[in-house]
Amino acid sequence: MSATTSAPESVHVDEVDGSLSAGFRDYTARVRGGELGALPAVLALLTLVLIFTVLKGSVFFTTFNFANLITQSATIIVISMGLVFVLLLGEIDLSAGYAAGTAGAVLAVSLTLHGWPVWASLLACIVTGVFIGVFIGVIVARLGIPSFVVTLAMFLGLQGLMLLIIGDGGTIGVADPFILSIMNGNMSPVAGWILCLIVVLSYIGSTYFALMRRKRAGLITQSISVWAVKGIALAVLLGGATFLLNQERSRNPELTSIKGIPYVVIVILVLLVGLTFLLQRTAFGRHVYAVGGNAEAARRAGISVANIRIACFIFCSTLAAVAGILFASKDNSISPSTGGSTTLLYAVGAAVIGGTSLFGGRGKIRDAILGGLVVAVIQNGLPLITDKSGIQFVVTGIVLLVAASVDALSRKRAQSSGRA
Amino acid sequence: MTPPDSGQPLLSLSKVNKSFGAVHVLRNVDLEVRLGRVTAMVGDNGAGKSTLIKAIAGIHAFDSGTYLYEGESVNVTDPKQANALGIEVVYQDLALCDNLDVVHNMFLGRELKKGVVLDEAEMEQRAVTTLAGLSVRTLKSVRQNVASLSGGQRQTVAIARAVLWNSKLVILDEPTAALGVAQTEQVLKLVRRLADNGLAVILISHNMNDVFEVADDIACLYLGQMAAQVHRSDVTHGQVVELITAGRSGDLGLPREPSTAGAVA
Numbered sequence A: 001m002s003a004t005t006s007a008p009e010s011v012h013v014d015e016v017d018g019s020l021s022a023g024f025r026d027y028t029a030r031v032r033g034g035e036l037g038a039l040p041a042v043l044a045l046l047t048l049v050l051i052f053t054v055l056k057g058s059v060f061f062t063t064f065n066f067a068n069l070i071t072q073s074a075t076i077i078v079i080s081m082g083l084v085f086v087l088l089l090g091e092i093d094l095s096a097g098y099a100a101g102t103a104g105a106v107l108a109v110s111l112t113l114h115g116w117p118v119w120a121s122l123l124a125c126i127v128t129g130v131f132i133g134v135f136i137g138v139i140v141a142r143l144g145i146p147s148f149v150v151t152l153a154m155f156l157g158l159q160g161l162m163l164l165i166i167g168d169g170g171t172i173g174v175a176d177p178f179i180l181s182i183m184n185g186n187m188s189p190v191a192g193w194i195l196c197l198i199v200v201l202s203y204i205g206s207t208y209f210a211l212m213r214r215k216r217a218g219l220i221t222q223s224i225s226v227w228a229v230k231g232i233a234l235a236v237l238l239g240g241a242t243f244l245l246n247q248e249r250s251r252n253p254e255l256t257s258i259k260g261i262p263y264v265v266i267v268i269l270v271l272l273v274g275l276t277f278l279l280q281r282t283a284f285g286r287h288v289y290a291v292g293g294n295a296e297a298a299r300r301a302g303i304s305v306a307n308i309r310i311a312c313f314i315f316c317s318t319l320a321a322v323a324g325i326l327f328a329s330k331d332n333s334i335s336p337s338t339g340g341s342t343t344l345l346y347a348v349g350a351a352v353i354g355g356t357s358l359f360g361g362r363g364k365i366r367d368a369i370l371g372g373l374v375v376a377v378i379q380n381g382l383p384l385i386t387d388k389s390g391i392q393f394v395v396t397g398i399v400l401l402v403a404a405s406v407d408a409l410s411r412k413r414a415q416s417s418g419r420a
Numbered sequence B: 001m002t003p004p005d006s007g008q009p010l011l012s013l014s015k016v017n018k019s020f021g022a023v024h025v026l027r028n029v030d031l032e033v034r035l036g037r038v039t040a041m042v043g044d045n046g047a048g049k050s051t052l053i054k055a056i057a058g059i060h061a062f063d064s065g066t067y068l069y070e071g072e073s074v075n076v077t078d079p080k081q082a083n084a085l086g087i088e089v090v091y092q093d094l095a096l097c098d099n100l101d102v103v104h105n106m107f108l109g110r111e112l113k114k115g116v117v118l119d120e121a122e123m124e125q126r127a128v129t130t131l132a133g134l135s136v137r138t139l140k141s142v143r144q145n146v147a148s149l150s151g152g153q154r155q156t157v158a159i160a161r162a163v164l165w166n167s168k169l170v171i172l173d174e175p176t177a178a179l180g181v182a183q184t185e186q187v188l189k190l191v192r193r194l195a196d197n198g199l200a201v202i203l204i205s206h207n208m209n210d211v212f213e214v215a216d217d218i219a220c221l222y223l224g225q226m227a228a229q230v231h232r233s234d235v236t237h238g239q240v241v242e243l244i245t246a247g248r249s250g251d252l253g254l255p256r257e258p259s260t261a262g263a264v265a
Helices: A002-006 A020-032 A039-060 A063-088 A096-113 A118-143 A147-169 A177-184 A189-216 A224-245 A264-281 A283-293 A295-300 A305-331 A343-354 A365-385 A389-417 B049-056 B079-085 B102-106 B120-133 B151-163 B181-196 B208-214 B237-246 B258-264
Strands: B011-020 B023-033 B038-043 B064-069 B087-090 B169-173 B200-204 B217-222 B225-231
Touching: A039 A343, A039 A365, A039 A389, A063 A096, A063 A177, A063 A224, A063 A264, A063 A283, A063 A305, A063 A343, A063 A365, A096 A118, A096 A147, A096 A305, A096 A343, A118 A147, A118 A177, A118 A305, A177 A264, A177 A305, A189 A224, A189 A264, A189 B120, A264 A283, A264 A305, A264 A365, A283 A295, A283 A305, A283 B102, A295 A305, A343 A365, A343 A389, A365 A389, B011 B049, B023 B049, B023 B217, B038 B049, B038 B181, B038 B208, B038 B237, B049 B169, B049 B200, B079 B087, B087 B151, B102 B120, B102 B151, B120 B151, B151 B169, B151 B181, B181 B200, B181 B208, B200 B208, B208 B237, B217 B237, B225 B237
Parallel strands: B023 B225, B038 B200, B038 B217, B087 B169, B169 B200
Antiparallel strands: B011 B023, B011 B064, B217 B225
16 A cells, blocks of 8 residues: 555656646646635535525425526626626725615616606716725825725715715605616526537637647647536536526526526626636736736836726726616615615625735735625525524625635635645 | 946946935945856945935835946836836845736736737747756746746746846845855856846845856945946956945045045055
8 A cells, every 4th residue: 555655756757738637637737735715615606506495495496496596696796797706906995885775876876866868877886986986096096095994984975975876865765777677687597508619619718719829839739538527517507507598497487587697697698708818818807917916016016006906996986976877776776775784894894705805916806706605595595594684694794705815825825735 | 258347337326325314324335247147246235226226126116326228328217217228126025926827927017919819829939948048947837827836936037027128237135145055056047148148237135255256346335325346257256255245445445534545555
């Protein structure tokens, strides 16, 4: 036995690089070195789904609930995507929840009370987000006040501003069919399959061309088999999700038929692809990571650290404004509590659970989706098991704490193995 | 091997001054740096070495004095301007981003693009070529994060980044301070190779052995003033140490204070 355990060193000398097993070994080596990537979030998601299915499968694992999960998590996911930008810098935005509420209030008031056309109201909503971001960003980046304090002040200030915008009425309804359809409408099953096909094909195509470009340039590439496995996995996953969402999920199909992919999935997909492209493939994105990793090095490399900071706060608040539109669509209204209570904390939690580091420099847009789904599964599944709402907070708190510990431990591990 | 010091210097500073508030850090400093030569800049802590290179690199601007580059008067107030002139600085703390890989660090702030998209393949190729040109064989992969590199490897990446841009003047701030014997030797060879490739090199160092091993010229700062700029072959180890600690050595260095000068006369 001891003879075989000491042997591997000599056995692995001439391993075929680029094979599937080499790709797998490379991945396990990275995970052991502390580069966990999406692994903890995916494991958490699978574990939670498994637990709820075993305990209350008849209610939890239904197609109705599956679609429900998506709309429940959508607002948290979008706010969380924005938070990824500021978390990448090692900053925080505590006001993102109320930025969503305030932008939503602008949307509702202009649309319902002042009768603006939809496009103008949507524009006003987004502009509100941009403006809030500019305000926070300039104060943080130019005056050098810690973002924690600035956004804490904004957290209070925006709450007040929102009340002022909404006025004495309390709740303002939103009745525009376009806005309501975002969270409540579904694509036709055929359109859903087309969307699924487009996403899978463009993923496979773009990664294949990237692979070929590197090969032509004579650089080391990921093996074709690893690429194929990833492509097939994505196709199976998305195909399965599309199939489930295309099932009839109305309790009374004769009366109203509910099936298809919710429209909000398109919004999230567009944001995922667009923002991932921005962070991973453009100089701006590279600079965001650089500022988060070592702001002084970035400054000396000629990067305008202040501008990058301002831009990230703008992204955060603008995405919060997009979430404000989703809130209006989901609740058919905007009330003074929209974007309040646990919204922001769940969004920060989602980013961290997904794998974005609170210390800056590490994180991806997809983390927001994975983490947002974990948070939504807890919110959605626990009430089926227990009617004590306190337990829901306790469990979410524990999951967040575990995620933060995974982050801290993997950082330590990464430092000792030099992969930080 | 080393070109003569006649002809026009690449960089020529005369009577430059720099103050931070009430502290007069640089006082009427003159400096000449020529292509193909390693100019060692020595001086005790607080002599103004770091301030001088930061001003050359455009991080702080000089308060007064002339800054001639390739014979032309330039006003460098921004690191990008210095980069555009072909001036690159490798700082003591290297200024690398641990969370980015070698290629990303080498191109940080000056990424190659195809349209708006980063041209990763081209950047990786050029990084590999540059590292090969410097005979660097110690890196396992240019796609590993900088955090995983040893001190010598990090220094190598920082120097490679500096020569990537057809630079003419490379300023190295104590490149060997934190390195072991073998790694120091490697980095000094790299420094010599830069000068032999025709670049002008300013090497800041506290280590006299390093200075006498690679430098052609030695510029000695003393309390914010240029005590002397001499050829290595014209001075001894002891004289340089005297210049560093006292500001003068025999006929070399700063004039004596009027009072003491009078007493001696």
